[in-house]
Amino acid sequence: MSSKHKNLRVNQAELQEHLLGPWAEDRRQLRKIMEEPIFHYQFNLTKEDQRELAMQQIQELADRKLIGKAYPKAFGGKEDPGGNVAGFSEMFHANPSMQIKGGVQWGLFGSAILTLGNEEQHQRWLPGVLSLELPGVYAMTEIGHGSDVGNVDTTATFIPEDDEFEIHTPFRAAWKEFLGNAAKDGKAAVVFAQLITKNVNYGVHAFFVPLRDDDGNFLPGVGGEDDGFKGGLNGIDNGRLHFTHVRIPRTNLLNKLGDVDENGDYTTSIPSSGRRFFTMLGALVQGRVSLATTAANASALALTGAITYGNQRRQFNAASDIEEQVLLDYGLHQRRLIDRLARTYADIFTTNDLLSKFHEVFSGEDDTDDNRQELETLAAGIKAVTTWNAMDTFQESREATGGAGYIASKNRFSALRDDLDIYTTFEGDNNVLLQLVGRRLLGDYSKELANPSFKVLSRYVAERAEQTLYERSGLRRVVQQVSDIGSDRRSAAWLKDPEVQRNLFTDRVRTQIAEVAEALRPVAKKSQEEQARVFNENQYELIKASKSHAQLLQWESFTDALDEVKDPETQKIMTWMRDLFALSTIEQDLGWFIEYGRISQQRARTLREYTNRLAARLRPHAQELVDAFGYNQNHLRMDITSGIERERQDEAMEYYRRLRASGDAPIPEKVYRARQK
Structure with a gap:
């Protein structure tokens, strides 16, 4: 390489601004907070201890009001979805389980209520979501359909005489699976199910369904299992849920995009079922x-x-x-x-x-x-x-x-x-x-x-x-x-x-x-x-x-x-x-x-x-x-970036330098044999 290329220098301060992007301050704020040991992953913990740690960590986030920037100002948010995601991305290096568990709570469960629910539903549920008094589950995926959300088999059938929906998983393939917070912590779920009223299926809609009582016991008709130890993210209590003729009030339908009145008549602001479905997956x-x-x-x-x-x-x-x-x-x-x-x-x-x-x-x-x-x-x-x-x-x-x-x-x-x-x-x-x-x-x-x-x-x-x-x-x-x-x-x-x-x-x-x-x-x-x-x-x-x-x-x-x-x-x-x-x-x-x-x-x-x-x-x-990425040792927490490797190398080189200078260094075999000839 020519010397002119070697002599070039990166302006790290300017480059870091470009890397951090439009929400640089949001990133810096969370990155600085994530230096604190309270948010760090800990090795040699059991699965149960990892889950407890992640729950304590997201409770700390909630108590400090470090979450919810995307939420309305009326609920303590900043109505800043970009800043919210930018800050969220800075939690990975601290503890990925904490990050994703928080994402389930506020980015999926809470976000579904926010984007799909009405004002009254916001007032009823969002305060508990943000404070973590209401830990929740985003119950979309089914073991039988995976990424094919449009064809989930869980049903929500309107019962007009009781003004209720009946949530039901008709067979095991319809069980909701791989759900964060489902195995232990979730008290309620946003459940995605086929909305049926007057014997017409209007496609997938979202419903607020209570899961557990204050003692952590499943409510009548609700059941589930623990997914157990996973390949990673073991601080999250993933599990599966099923529903056997579970009744919920009609008003638990998150009805911003589609609603059912007391007579069972369906109305929607988006006539196209396909467009309504994709909007629902926001x-x-x-x-x-x-x-x-x-x-x-x-x-x-x-x-x-x-x-x-x-x-x-x-x-x-x-x-x-x-x-x-x-x-x-x-x-x-x-x-x-x-x-x-x-x-x-x-x-x-x-x-x-x-x-x-x-x-x-x-x-x-x-x-x-x-x-x-x-x-x-x-x-x-x-x-x-x-x-x-x-x-x-x-x-x-x-x-x-x-x-x-x-x-x-x-x-x-x-x-x-x-x-x-x-x-x-x-x-x-x-x-x-x-x-x-x-x-x-x-x-x-x-x-x-x-x-x-x-x-x-x-x-x-x-x-x-x-x-x-x-x-x-x-x-x-x-x-x-x-x-x-x-x-x-x-x-x-x-x-x-x-x-x-x-x-x-x-x-x-x-x-x-x-x-x-x-x-x-x-x-x-x-x-x-x-x-x-x-x-x-x-x-x-x-x-x-x-x-x-x-x-x-x-x-x-x-x-x-x-x-x-x-x-x-x-x-x-x-x-x-x-x-x-x-x-x-x-x-x-x-x-x-x-x-x-x-x-x-x-x-x-x-x-x-x-x-x-x-x-x-x-x-x-x-x-x-x-x-220029801007990570310090509190973020990295790696021995190989601590300087210890350079110390070892310098120590080794100094040892051999002194040995050569002393004249006592052993003669290499090649040199010895050459001298013998």
């Missing part, structure tokens, strides 16, 4: 935004540990006979960690943008139907990629720190990874969420071609024909190779051009979604069974297109963030980071880009070489880039 959208934001922070935490350790831990005498080499100086280690660091920056900038979109909708600033649908799509795609990225980052960080990273009580990678694991299926399985994204992309694609003029249609057909010919003939590859002959620099310049990157990402999404759409078009008017068969055949390709779309969003957010960086040296370093994110992402799917003629063999070779050079160029700045 709390899930908030959950997905929260999980995506938390996952990005979790990746930052893991990389702070792994890169700090990689800058101190020495292994093997690769460059010197007397001094071992720092791990992060190895090219492989750079690609393992710095690639993921660039991706984590992309995750953070993307979730900051997602959080702003979420705030627009949930604060009422721009709560249009189109904006809400866009938020649902964005939240689904971004939650999927960021949670997968976080799992991958934790695993690689653990491996990159060797045995030290495996000691859970010392370095937390394994424990945090286990707690993070459920995020990939929490609030919707990631693959199911990407299908939601894919259907939206297909819809947008269809609208583009719906009733086009003859001129538009002709142009589209001509473009597709020309593109197909271009790809099959190999002309695109030939043109690139001819223009690049003898010039790796020319290939590299092409690859780091932001317009080239944008076009590569955009074209991949459009091509992939167009191929799925064209496969589905011939069966559009055929039987439901035939449509399902063809859709199933193309499901894998649809998921790939959705992931490509999410990666395009990440690239765009990263590029937009660059425009906000004022310090020129920081902007240069961040531009390298954006390029590393772009090119390493393209490298992972390089087969597609070569197959479809988007990148020639020559440029593919250059891409790999240049990506290695980018990682090496960023290596001197890696510590600054993780330090």
Whole structure:
């Protein structure tokens, strides 16, 4: 690396502001509070003790009024949904069980009452929700349907002569499952069930259902079981619930979107059952935004540990006979960690943008139907990629720190990874969420071609024909190779051009979604069974297109963030980071880009070489880039970031320096044998 690159410096203060985003002060406030040991995870506790600890911790949050920023001012809130989620995301490093248990209470159970209930219901239940006098359960998922919420089997049938609903789970597959607070603490639940009145099923609605008395005993007709020990998050008392002809007052229907009067007549403000259903799932959208934001922070935490350790831990005498080499100086280690660091920056900038979109909708600033649908799509795609990225980052960080990273009580990678694991299926399985994204992309694609003029249609057909010919003939590859002959620099310049990157990402999404759409078009008017068969055949390709779309969003957010960086040296370093994110992402799917003629063999070779050079160029700045996340040892609580590794290395080097200086150092066997000859 040239000295001019080494001498560049990151303006950490400015960069940290960009990373913390629009709600920086909310993040700082919670991050500072989470330094207190009272909120920290404790090792070597039983499941029961972990549950008790998490309950005590969220009670502390409630007592200090550190929650509820999204709630109305009349209830002590600030009507600030963006600030609420931003603060929530900062709790992960303290104790993930505390964070998610609080999310169940205030982000799901309470949020459902707030967004789906009426004013009288707010007055009746929200004070207890916020104070934790009314611990609650968000009873949506059923063991038989999982992410398919629209087809849950629990019913809520109106009984007009008693002015009551009857909540009933007709078989075991309809039991509500995997529910936080259900096994022990929950006194009431928001239950999602099929609303039936006058023998008409009006689809899924939400009902407030009491569960337990003040002594913790189930009320008549309510039953349940404890899910027991889990792969992670054992501070949360997950369990299952079932209802046998449980009666609740008609007024316990959360009726903001749909209501039933005393005669059993149903009315709604949203005539479309599909739109009403998705609006009813608003709390899930908030959950997905929260999980995506938390996952990005979790990746930052893991990389702070792994890169700090990689800058101190020495292994093997690769460059010197007397001094071992720092791990992060190895090219492989750079690609393992710095690639993921660039991706984590992309995750953070993307979730900051997602959080702003979420705030627009949930604060009422721009709560249009189109904006809400866009938020649902964005939240689904971004939650999927960021949670997968976080799992991958934790695993690689653990491996990159060797045995030290495996000691859970010392370095937390394994424990945090286990707690993070459920995020990939929490609030919707990631693959199911990407299908939601894919259907939206297909819809947008269809609208583009719906009733086009003859001129538009002709142009589209001509473009597709020309593109197909271009790809099959190999002309695109030939043109690139001819223009690049003898010039790796020319290939590299092409690859780091932001317009080239944008076009590569955009074209991949459009091509992939167009191929799925064209496969589905011939069966559009055929039987439901035939449509399902063809859709199933193309499901894998649809998921790939959705992931490509999410990666395009990440690239765009990263590029937009660059425009906000004022310090020129920081902007240069961040531009390298954006390029590393772009090119390493393209490298992972390089087969597609070569197959479809988007990148020639020559440029593919250059891409790999240049990506290695980018990682090496960023290596001197890696510590600054993780330090800009702003975590201190109270957040990290890892031995490998405490400085103890550097002390050990310095002690070892000083020992051998003195030994060599004394003249008493043993002679290496190679030297001895050479002298004997």
